[in-house]
Amino acid sequence: PWEEEKYEDGVKWKFLEHKGPYFPPGYQPLPDDVKFYYNGKPVKLSLPAEEVALFFAQMVDHEYTTKEVFRNNFFKDWRKEMTLEERQLIMDLNKCDFGELHAMHIKKVEARKNLSKEEKLVNKEANQKIVDEYGYCVLDHHRERIGNFKIEPPGLFRGRGDHPKQGMLKKRIQPEDVIINCSKGSRIPEPPAGHRWKEVRHDSTVTWLASWTENVQGSCKYVMLNANSKLKGEKDWEKYEVARKLKTCVDAIRAQYQEDLKSKQMGTRQRAVALYFIDKLALRAGNEKEEGETADTVGCCSLRVEHITLHDTLDGQKCVVEFDFLGKDCIRYYNKVPVTKRVFKNLKLFMENKQEGDDLFDRLNTQTLNKHLSSLMPGLTAKVFRTYNASITLQQQLKELGNSECLKLLSYNRANRAVAILCNHQRAPPKTFEQSMANLQAKMFTCKSILCVFSVVEKKKKAVQRCEEQLLKMEVQATDREENKQIALSTSKLNYLDPRISVAWCKNMEVPLDKIYNKTLRDKFAWAIDMTEHDFVF
DNA sequence: GGATTGACTTAGGAGGAGCGTA
């Protein structure tokens, strides 16, 4: 779909100009009447120590701050920011009283909420000005929106799940920490007054505009383009094209790994079983992770023996594998899956003479798995199976029809839901779930009562009809919402489902696209909206 | 080959805008 010529060998652009990242405002010292207390006595902290104290104070009503690991990490890092005197005085977090700091924070939040319409508008305009100035770049001939042009503000690190580094201080990033990437002929961004950049480089083989190293994990952070940019759009399109290519050879690949289950080589059999899981269950590849650096989560290749239980029979089914492990973001994967005899036998073998903590696939890692995959098809890696199986599932499930618009949308959401369940995309049930469900039920009840009365009275045909329509809509809505209680549809919509399937479906079903794609999605998938005809097949 | 680093995609939650309703 992209007319302009492609650059050769890894070149991503010829011209790149931008204003550099936007830095968050500096720390505002506490007013004199807001005090921190240690052991009951007011203590005036040095500014660096005060800033970090406030990070903690802002979080005290969050569960995080009750956790041992969080408190210890915080206290250790906080003490590093203190002066010698402060460090000698403040020895015990339990003797710290952040009450006034917390109260001030709450008051500020309240005040922000209670701003008048006009004041909110003023803020909005100020924000827009920042976006206008820093939010765009010029890449080749296009003005493009930048995804994250703001430097992440300092704070306390909030890892997910049982993260060993939770509570550590995430330090303030200075221009001196930031590498700028832009093209040679462009106007180089000005660092904030009195500062300089760590480096200005001109690397056209990468797509980032700025980067810095984050201090908690030591990893790189990047400023990159928005998903609606040409660069990202092309990459996204390519991703789905690779997945479509897998469709043409997936049968051969499946036959191959079925065959490999019988191999004399243990490594080959392990690879075959792993591939079977990745294909059938849409598991992630599962890179190995450094112990103690992150929460203990796994994917396919890093499964350990304690993560599966083998059942010769379970609930009347044979050869059942029970999975129970924490995956990405510490989301639990729990599933009972009947597998073929051969897979089952192999798994028994892999588990022999192993104990808790041992790798299930001790002869396999993601590098060798992906090397094998790329030999079967160029561009094929483990994650392509997720994209492929997600998209093909959507396409198959969309064969369920509905005659009214709301029923059509229900069937679309159900297809989307099937994918989300496959990919294990979960969410915490909304806090208001029970209440809003009850409200909906109440409305439906009212509607039903009205219908009862009116059908007796006769007449009022219009009102009856309207009421019936409303009722149907609410019933569908209730079903949809109930089924979706703990399922996140957005992740698969955004990352796994070829948008052309959805665009074609909308055309065929005469459903307006904005019923299934919000503005962000319509922007991101502009390429698909442009090029897709009603007869598109994934 | 094994570890490390760098670049990029994928992920769920927080918070707020905006809408409909009482």
Place this chain on the structure above:
DNA sequence: TACGCTCCTCCTAAGTCAATCC
């Protein structure tokens, strides 16, 4: 006009995977 609810946008953590180094 305030309130409650929903959905969107933003945020940034946490993955994947290839390149590089030794």
